[in-house]
Amino acid sequence: MKHLSDIGEDELIRRLVALVPTGKSAEGPGDDCAVMDKGGERLELLKTDALVEGVHFLKDAEARAVGWKAVARVISDFAAMGGVAEHFLVTVALPGSMEVCWIENFYRGMGDCMKAHGGVLAGGETCRVPEGSAAVISVAATGSVERGKAVLRSGGKVGDEIWVTGKLGGSLAGKHLSFTPRVEEAKWLVEHFKPTAMMDLSDGLAKDLGRMALASGCGFKLETELLPLTDGCSVAAALGDGEDFELLLAAPVGMDVAGWLERFPHLELTRIGVLVEQGEGDDLAGGWDHFA
Amino acid sequence: MKHLSDIGEDELIRRLVALVPTGKSAEGPGDDCAVMDKGGERLELLKTDALVEGVHFLKDAEARAVGWKAVARVISDFAAMGGVAEHFLVTVALPGSMEVCWIENFYRGMGDCMKAHGGVLAGGETCRVPEGSAAVISVAATGSVERGKAVLRSGGKVGDEIWVTGKLGGSLAGKHLSFTPRVEEAKWLVEHFKPTAMMDLSDGLAKDLGRMALASGCGFKLETELLPLTDGCSVAAALGDGEDFELLLAAPVGMDVAGWLERFPHLELTRIGVLVEQGEGDDLAGGWDHFA
Structure with missing residues (x-):
């Protein structure tokens, strides 16, 4: 019986992507973000990214800084394609014992980063994890890049x-x-x-x-x-x-x-x-x- | 000191939304999904939804059924506005001891639901939670609805x-x-x-x-x-x-x-x-x- 810790992340993603329909995007899963051509002047960018307590931030980390990081990571992925962020969807899964001020400061930090580097909140979800479980924060977003200006990982040439x-x-x-x-x-x-x-x-x-x-x-x-x-x-x-x-x-x-x-x-x-x-x-x- | 368990979900969302820029969407956070007007023939719908082990599904639940549910919940929200799903972004936060076949079957279940009711995978992330923590699955998606056909929660009239x-x-x-x-x-x-x-x-x-x-x-x-x-x-x-x-x-x-x-x-x-x-x-x- 294989466990997740037995295979690498890249191998896992290759296996999983084969199990679901992926349709026709300009670029599929595997780049910094997905690029969707909906026919407009700009291409749509899509990205999701997660932060886990104890893995990506520590329990005593400043909530406002964690919020900044959660949004900045996604904006960084859009930037890496030559694009900008537009609409954020935020899921926070937290134990019920979490202090309200922690999550409020987390949201303030997300807001700081959106104001500084682009994008607005379009929706969010808060849900409960069992006590003792790590908090998980997932930030998904749409972005966009001018048609013809998207830079992928895959265009490098020998000699570059x-x-x-x-x-x-x-x-x-x-x-x-x-x-x-x-x-x-x-x-x-x-x-x-x-x-x-x-x-x-x-x-x-x-x-x-x-x-x-x-x-x-x-x-x-x-x-x-x-x-x-x-x-x-x-x-x-x-x-x-x-x-x-x-x-x-x-x-x-x-x-x-x-x-x-x-x-x-x-x-x-x-x-x-x-x-x-x-x-x-x-x-x-x-x-x-x-x-x- | 207030904890999340002291205030309701609706009150929490009201507080949090006030802390971040929300921009001009056709509808903001609070409906089944957010509705974005990007000028095309169709309005864009955005939604994120999470499943937590021990809260929304049990550890011994059939993984393929959990995958179906994860996607079906989001499609249900788009349907409730009169719309359809387009692109899914999936985050799975799991302990490293999780069996690879569990997450593969989870993906198969998501694929079953996309094939039956619409939408394709555009991107995903897998990340690790500490051992003993609950698995958290977050599904975000874009969808669309014909302009003029979006049905909100807020349009009901006395006597309806x-x-x-x-x-x-x-x-x-x-x-x-x-x-x-x-x-x-x-x-x-x-x-x-x-x-x-x-x-x-x-x-x-x-x-x-x-x-x-x-x-x-x-x-x-x-x-x-x-x-x-x-x-x-x-x-x-x-x-x-x-x-x-x-x-x-x-x-x-x-x-x-x-x-x-x-x-x-x-x-x-x-x-x-x-x-x-x-x-x-x-x-x-x-x-x-x-x-x-």
Whole structure:
């Protein structure tokens, strides 16, 4: 009898998707979000994301920060496609002993992030879990991206250079609860850098870069000495900590960062490697797996 | 210090919605689903709904039936507005010790319901809860309804007759896991019965009829002797058991059920009361509150 902890998250998703109708979307499950073509000027983006007490946040975490994170994670996924958030649906499953002020502050934090980075609440559900069970928060949202401007994980080409925004590693020290989703940065990159593939770094560079390369039918060669490390962090931390929520992208050779430095003087944009033929290049261990 | 169990679900939602931006939707949080006008021929519907192990299903429940229920509940909400489901986003938060075949069968059950009643999977997430925690399943979806055909809870008028489909009560004996969402029935009613208000019965007639009347600015007078009872069920069970997932509607006086009987010969459509002036009529106790 196999248990969830015996198979990886990616393998589980592949098995499950085969069991339900998935219809004709521009892109199916597997990218940062699903892309739906409903015939309008903009494509619709769909995403759901969950936070579990004891896994994604601790019981004594500040509720307002957890609310920020719950919304910022989803906005980060939309940004990674070049899009913006529109309507949020929020489910909070909590024990009845939870204090009302906790959930109120959680909602305040979600509101802070929507006001700062886009989107509004369209609906929500509150339900009870048995006492002693972990609280589970699920945030689903619709978003949109201009037709022709959606950047998938799968468009990378052999020879494309690999870039990353910001610094990597050390998220658990606090950044994982207070990060800024890179909405404006992604929009600028789509306009000026013409990325062939893009995603946000949620499970650590080691795992996520492998995913982007695989989706693009490529391998990758990483120049670890170029990695932009958070102060005090090792290369291993930059590869494996996860929850950086920076943008990872592939772009044609020779892009110039001068325009970026002018527009975003306080945020690094660093070339860290190159896409190579599949089966060649590096094979990184590490990163976050939800059931490992 | 107030806890969630000290205040009702409706009061909690009122408090929370005030803390986040909600934008301009055709209808905000509070109806069966949110209605969004994006300018097309159809309005977009949005809904999220959760199932908690030990609350909405038992640990030994058949996984395929739980999957059916998870999707059918959401489709039922879209039907209650006169609409259909389009794209599903599914989050399953499970302990790592959960057997892979359980979640596979759960997905099969979701697929059964999508194939039978509409909608496709657009994306999903699997995540881990600590061992011993209840499994939580959250299903969000987009749907749509023809412009001008959306039926809200809030359109009921004093004097409108109150109708209900099917039989009420006794859902825990099994119906709650295998019910049929009333998609075709709702579509027929919108065309032929011109309902002024409609919703699906999830928390029991006692609670849900009060909600529909309140949203419509009315009271209600129930003729309990007319209630269509599930075999072996009492009036109290019909009022309070919840999870009937039948349609509750208000319609102008004098609607004729002849056409219904021809179209749906095996499903009751029963007049059970009338909307009256607010502050008059009945005041029912009972029904399901998620935190009571």
